[in-house]
Structures are given as C-alpha cells and as structure tokens.
Amino acid sequence: MSIKVTSKEMVQELLDNYDNFLFDCDGVIWLDTTLLPKVLETLDMLRALGKRLIFVTNNSTKTRDEFVAKFASFGLKINREDVFGSSYASAIFAKDILKLPQDQKIWIVGDKGLEKEFKEAGYKTIGGTKMPELDEPLDLKNKDDPIYHLDPQVGAAVVGMDTKINYHRLAVTLQYLLKPNVVYIATNIDSTYPANGMVLPGEGTLVQAAAYCSQKKPYSCGKPSKSLIDVIVKTHGIDKNRSIMIGDNLNTDMKFGLDNGLETMLVMTGIGSEEALNALEETKQPTYFADKLGDLYELMESR
Numbered sequence: 389m390s391i392k393v394t395s396k397e398m399v400q401e402l403l404d405n406y407d408n409f410l411f412d413c414d415g416v417i418w419l420d421t422t423l424l425p426k427v428l429e430t431l432d433m434l435r436a437l438g439k440r441l442i443f444v445t446n447n448s449t450k451t452r453d454e455f456v457a458k459f460a461s462f463g464l465k466i467n468r469e470d471v472f473g474s475s476y477a478s479a480i481f482a483k484d485i486l487k488l489p490q491d492q493k494i495w496i497v498g499d500k501g502l503e504k505e506f507k508e509a510g511y512k513t514i515g516g517t518k519m520p521e522l523d524e525p526l527d528l529k530n531k532d533d534p535i536y537h538l539d540p541q542v543g544a545a546v547v548g549m550d551t552k553i554n555y556h557r558l559a560v561t562l563q564y565l566l567k568p569n570v571v572y573i574a575t576n577i578d579s580t581y582p583a584n585g586m587v588l589p590g591e592g593t594l595v596q597a598a599a600y601c602s603q604k605k606p607y608s609c610g611k612p613s614k615s616l617i618d619v620i621v622k623t624h625g626i627d628k629n630r631s632i633m634i635g636d637n638l639n640t641d642m643k644f645g646l647d648n649g650l651e652t653m654l655v656m657t658g659i660g661s662e663e664a665l666n667a668l669e670e671t672k673q674p675t676y677f678a679d680k681l682g683d684l685y686e687l688m689e690s691r
C-alpha cells in the first residue's frame with residue numbers, strides 16, 4: 389500500500405534516503421504557465437541540502453533550452469543538463485541507440501521543440517511546422533501535394549505533440565510508415581494531460597492513431613522507457629538506489645520509477661488521483677503519495 393507523506397518525520401526520512409530527486413513537470417512543478425504552490429520553496433530546500441534535482445518531462449513541445457527559459461520565468465535557475473524532455477530523448481534515441489545515419493531525414497509530426505532537438509542531434513527534419521500546406525484538408529486531386537512527393541531520404545517518422553494534427557498530416561505520415569525502412573519513433577505514450585482545469589488528449593493519442601493505420605509499433609522514448617533512465621544515469625552518474633521519481637501520472641511517471649529501480653512518489657496536482665492509485669494492484673503502486681510537491685516544504689516547516 390502507498391504511504392501518504394503527512395509528517396515532518398516522513399519528509400526527513402525521504403531526505404535521508406535519497407540524494408537524487410527526479411521530477412515530472414506538467415502537473416508537479418507547474419500547470420501550463422502557473423507554478424504550483426510552494427514548489428519554489430521545496431526546490432530551494434532540496435538544493436540547500438545538496439540534493440541533485442533532475443527534471444524529466446514527456447512534454448515534447450520544447451527543447452531543453454526552452455524548458456530552462458520556462459523555469460527561469462518562474463525564478464528557477466536550472467541547467468540544461470538537468471532537463472530531459474521527450475524531444476531530446478527521442479533525438480538521442482535515434483542517434484545513439486538506433487544509430488540512424490545522419491544523412492537520413494526525419495519526418496516530424498510535432499512542434500518546433502521536436503524539430504530543434506533533432507536538428508541539434510545532426511538531422512534534417514521535414515514535415516512538422518515546415519509544411520503549413522498540410523493544415524489544409526487532403527485533396528487527392530492536387531498532384532503537388534506532399535503525399536505524392538515522399539522524400540526517399542526519410543529514415544524515421546517521429547510523432548510528438550501536434551495541436552494541428554489532422555487527416556492530411558496523418559495520411560502523409562502513414563505513407564512514410566508504410567515503407568519498411570522507415571522507423572517509427574514516439575516521443576511518449578501519454579493518453580492525457582492536465583491543462584486549464586481540463587483533461588486533454590496527450591501525445592500518445594496521436595501516436596496510437598498513426599500506429600493503428602500503419603500497424604507499425606513505435607519505439608517510445610519518454611517516460612516510462614528504460615532508454616531514458618539510461619541516458620539520465622549516463623549523464624549524471626546517479627545511483628538509482630538513492631533516487632526518487634516524483635510525478636502525477638501513474639502510467640508514465642510512476643511506471644518509469646517502478647520499472648527502472650527508482651523509488652516513487654505520486655502527487656495529486658495533475659492527472660493522478662487517490663481513487664486511481666487505490667484501484668491499482670499493490671505491486672504497481674508508488675511507495676509514497678502526497679497532495680502536492682510543496683507538502684515536502686510545508687511539512688518540514690511545520691512544528
């Protein structure tokens with residue numbers, strides 16, 4: 389059974405047991421452009437105690453530098469090496485794990501952040517924000533349409549968050565995925581995410597649509613994939629036994645921790661709920677849960 393963190397002593401135990409604190413972002417640190425309560429104080433407290441803070445987000449719309457800028461807008465100074473977004477994870481996966489030759493191009497369904505991370509990894513991207521003509525409905529009578537002019541150099545199709553997703557983009561993506569040599573990469577498989585008090589379709593929804601029509605299974609690079617924890621461990625040399633993953637999503641954040649040997653703590657400021665937690669069989673439950681990340685600070689400050 390998950391244990392609720394409700395006392396100063398329990399927080400002290402967490403501080404004694406873990407050196408590395410890995411945080412999800414959407415639903416833990418912030419909700420869209422709003423910083424969640426007492427997050428700043430909690431991170432400052434952990435830093436002052438010499439803890440390593442690592443941010444692991446499945447949000448694929450931004451590069452690491454853009455995440456650093458978002459943190460800065462809240463008054464948080466974070467280094468780029470401490471942020472692992474799913475766009476970066478996907479680009480590193482293509483380059484270091486799949487060893488996709490750099491002369492191959494990447495077909496993008498996603499935002500600028502995804503394009504920029506692949507560019508930084510040395511790849512040329514097509515599709516994505518570079519093909520606004522795909523925002524129009526598919527017209528098969530138009531022989532100039534990209535669907536009739538597939539680029540033979542494309543070696544991978546990558547699907548991330550694309551708020552302009554439509555039938556046209558999906559149809560062209562399918563043509564690439566039907567080619568046996570084109571690898572299918574998904575930034576993540578989140579079904580939903582929290583925004584503006586609502587639950588919205590996550591990137592996994594788009595990923596599934598392309599997987600369904602192509603019958604091609606994607607490599608998923610964000611949480612909960614093992615390749616992502618491997619990159620984090622390689623970058624920072626952290627001891628997984630002294631690391632805790634704090635997140636709001638049972639299927640991605642908590643699974644990421646559980647599958648990869650990290651301790652886990654669920655917070656209720658995003659997509660997760662106590663009902664969903666209790667509905668899980670015990671082996672799939674996180675070790676700890678709390679109402680919010682800021683409780684760590686508030687409890688430590690309490691008498």
Ligand SMILES: O=C(O)[C@H](O)[C@H](O)COP(=O)(O)O
Pocket residue numbers: 412413414415444445446447448549576578579580581589590591592637
């Ligand atoms: O699909 C998405 O975009 C994600 O669900 C969402 O943005 C994930 O961000 P995270 O909670 O991992 O920071």
Ligand SMILES: [Mg+2]
Pocket residue numbers: 412413414415416635636637658
């Ligand atoms: Mg989240």
